[in-house]
Amino acid sequence: MEGWEKVFVSDEEFVDTIHGEMGCIACHGGNGITDDKEQAHQNMRREPVAAEACDQCHTDTHTDANSLHSNLTGYLTAINARASNETYNTIMNEAFGNHCQSCHTSCGQCHVSRPTNTGAGLSAGHQFKKIPPMNLTCTGCHGSRIDKEYKGKNEGIPADIHWNQGGMPCFECHTAQEMHGDLGYQANHRYDGPPAPGCSNADCHADVSDDGTVEGHDKEHIGVLACQTCHVTEYKQCYSCHVQKSDEGRPFFQIEPSVMDVKIGYNPIQSEERPWKWVTLRHVPVDPDTFAYYGDNLLPEFDNAPTWVFATPHNTQLRGPQAQTCNNCHGNPDVFLTEKDLLPYEIKANQSVVVAPEDIPGPVTEPAAQPE
Structure with missing residues (x-):
């Protein structure tokens, strides 16, 4: 992606949308009553905070703070299990921010831009994508393992049957509720709580009976x-x-x-x-x-x-x-x-x-x- 593409806001494709009509300040802050660039950008938020921006309208996604993508609790659980109280704080003070925090994502890094961890930049002229583009977001981050395994990119090893025969994108199994942390509990790691998704989900595998x-x-x-x-x-x-x-x-x-x-x-x-x-x-x-x-x-x-x-x-x-x-x-x-x-x-x-x-x-x- 060229540098200008990462920041270019397309008038034709964004300004007339419902988010475009709200104006930049509604989400990003800043000063909208000045022509001076420096003053206009004072207190501007490059990355809008969900609780201050998205959740005001999207009340069905207010659980975002519970999402493992947002809070990185899975990492914290793994580190806490192996560290002492003292060394946990040492790791959190610098190492975590330098090497682990970049895997955090937000509403915008799925629905508007590419995640920071993959180079950032607007996905499509600041358009809001209700369903994020799988190749730029999901497998953009989860690439070396999941993308290559799922799509058969490891030499001599076939793709997942759900992709090879079904062409199923990630969200066919991984629901919005899972991504938004709306599961009814705070997960401490990826496999906390009931299997989601699970092989025996309703309307998935017809040969799986209710009794297992x-x-x-x-x-x-x-x-x-x-x-x-x-x-x-x-x-x-x-x-x-x-x-x-x-x-x-x-x-x-x-x-x-x-x-x-x-x-x-x-x-x-x-x-x-x-x-x-x-x-x-x-x-x-x-x-x-x-x-x-x-x-x-x-x-x-x-x-x-x-x-x-x-x-x-x-x-x-x-x-x-x-x-x-x-x-x-x-x-x-x-x-x-x-x-x-x-x-x-x-x-x-x-x-x-x-x-x-x-x-x-x-x-x-x-x-x-x-x-x-």
Whole structure:
């Protein structure tokens, strides 16, 4: 995007809209009764605050402050689990603002402009998009994992069936209520509360019954396996993110090469809402020295939370490679998270999710092929 495109407000496409008729000051503040540029921009808000601008008219989105996109509570929960009270404050004082805060978004960064994290700039001449453009907003931020997995951009790995066959954009599953934090509770992380979206949602999969049974699936498996354990293919695992600043003071991060595979392990957030024993796990790129640039031992409680976490990869298949035959999973240690998959610094942190070799389900007799 050219520099002028990021700031150009199109008269033809914006001024005559309902937001355009309100004028700039209604949302951005400033002084509208002067011809002097400096005075006109005094007290101007580059980024309107939802509670002061959007919520005045859009009363149905007043829950925006509860959205994980707005408050970044998911990050705070993860850091708080591994830091002490003292080191948490140290991280919040500088490191979080330098490296994590840019993932915050707002009403405008979805509906008017590209998110700051992706370079900012108006999406379409300051037009307000009721449904944000998926490629500039959703996958603009969630690109290296979700976009590539969902659209089949990882070499040799197919796209998600919902995209490949259905062409489904993000908002077909991720509702406005979810994005706006209007779920009736304050989520502390992405998987807090009932699954939203969930595979058994009404009017989604017709072969899923109200009692949780699924046509063609036996009860022995359906009760202990999350859907993804059979229905995803290889997805990205990231390792060892370290944040720091350049000699010029610019924040940046370094990360080890990622790995593509499927790992099944014990459910770290097992509950009535997510009762499965076996789930797919994804490696998050934290390590004990992630924030070492800002001080020594800033994650002293590193072992309090696993680095292999509950995951719902966005590359759903009719059958993943681990489910092509029974024994692609049963008796196959390569698809289970075992201690040999762990780095030395994370062995203790992952004891709740790692599978001992003797606990891997053993080989079974394959069912006879059905005649065509």
